[in-house]
Amino acid sequence: MTRLDQRSQILLKTLVEHYIAEGQPVGSRALSRYSGLQLSPATVRNVMSDLEELGFITSPHTSAGRIPTPLGYRFFVDSLLTVQPIGTGQLHELQGQIQPGEPQRVLNAASQLLSGLTHFAGVVVSPKQDVPRIRQIEFVSLSDTRILLILVTSAGDVQNRILFTKRAYSPSELVTAANYLNQHFAGLAFDEIRTRIQDELKQLRTDMTELMSAAVEAGSEALEETRSTYVISGETNLLDAEDLSSNMARLRELFKLFEQKTGLMQLLDISNRAQGVQIFIGGESGLSPLDDCSVVTAPYEVDGQLVGSVGVIGPTRMAYERVIPIVDVTARLISSALSGQN
Numbered sequence: 001m002t003r004l005d006q007r008s009q010i011l012l013k014t015l016v017e018h019y020i021a022e023g024q025p026v027g028s029r030a031l032s033r034y035s036g037l038q039l040s041p042a043t044v045r046n047v048m049s050d051l052e053e054l055g056f057i058t059s060p061h062t063s064a065g066r067i068p069t070p071l072g073y074r075f076f077v078d079s080l081l082t083v084q085p086i087g088t089g090q091l092h093e094l095q096g097q098i099q100p101g102e103p104q105r106v107l108n109a110a111s112q113l114l115s116g117l118t119h120f121a122g123v124v125v126s127p128k129q130d131v132p133r134i135r136q137i138e139f140v141s142l143s144d145t146r147i148l149l150i151l152v153t154s155a156g157d158v159q160n161r162i163l164f165t166k167r168a169y170s171p172s173e174l175v176t177a178a179n180y181l182n183q184h185f186a187g188l189a190f191d192e193i194r195t196r197i198q199d200e201l202k203q204l205r206t207d208m209t210e211l212m213s214a215a216v217e218a219g220s221e222a223l224e225e226t227r228s229t230y231v232i233s234g235e236t237n238l239l240d241a242e243d244l245s246s247n248m249a250r251l252r253e254l255f256k257l258f259e260q261k262t263g264l265m266q267l268l269d270i271s272n273r274a275q276g277v278q279i280f281i282g283g284e285s286g287l288s289p290l291d292d293c294s295v296v297t298a299p300y301e302v303d304g305q306l307v308g309s310v311g312v313i314g315p316t317r318m319a320y321e322r323v324i325p326i327v328d329v330t331a332r333l334i335s336s337a338l339s340g341q342n
Helices: 004-023 028-034 042-052 069-078 088-097 105-116 171-185 190-202 206-227 235-238 248-260 262-272 321-338
Strands: 121-125 136-143 146-153 158-164 229-235 278-281 295-304 305-315
Touching: 004 028, 004 042, 004 069, 028 042, 042 136, 069 278, 069 321, 088 105, 088 321, 105 121, 105 229, 105 305, 105 321, 121 235, 121 262, 136 171, 136 206, 146 206, 158 206, 171 190, 190 206, 229 262, 235 248, 235 305, 248 262, 262 278, 262 295, 262 305, 295 321, 305 321
Parallel strands: none
Antiparallel strands: 121 229, 121 305, 136 146, 146 158, 278 295, 295 305
16 A cells, blocks of 8 residues: 555545535645644645545546545545544444344344434345255246246245246146156255256256256246345435435436345455455445445354344445444444344
């Protein structure tokens, strides 16, 4: 990471804090006044020029002031941030709402509290369920090339998926295919079915392999989705975030991301495997709808096993010093509630 002398660090810290609080580009006069350094505006301008060259700050349009870039926020969060301890009132609110109980209720409460306390979107990933095993597979013809796949797991859950095939299958062919899969693969997880079916299908009539392969792929996806889901609350808070609401196209992309879940799940899965709070600023998430956002996450555990994560999604201009401890404490309280401790 680029090293900055103390003067540059103080001015960058002051600029980021002031911009987060006010939302307006910060000029050299304001910086010289708020930084506590006895520097002339001309000296401050020189330092700002250096910081801009390093990519930490930028000048929006023709404004004389500067705002932080994602790189500037990253340096601020990693090296300059002073995290505020969580307020007593907020702590009591979290402790009062996140109590041992039915897991889904705990996770719903945590998601709503995260969004309520930060005024951004609060998200909690549920623990992954045990790998589902197949009890029964059925095919129902909907039209010539549309077939309904019905999966029943050993736990009794039912999942439906529509398969689009290249040719029509007769009712007797659908029964034959279902009977073959049930006879050979009942009691197995889809990962096991997928590896075993490749060889076995080669020995079958080739015109049935398309249907069976499609069923295995669709079934695998359907059951994977049920294993890991997340609860999200307060997405509409993002409509009030000035930095996001000014770009409706980006906001629509963001809401689509929340609906589809897959991309966000991958990001939150990364934080499941990490220790402590993680912060993804702008493009660091690898998901373009989050380019103007930051995601603050922390993993939680049940009986010592990391099983899920909690997080807050908001604009990059967020009060990190407040959001980080809220996310951290929420993760710890969920761990306690789901492990049955006080």
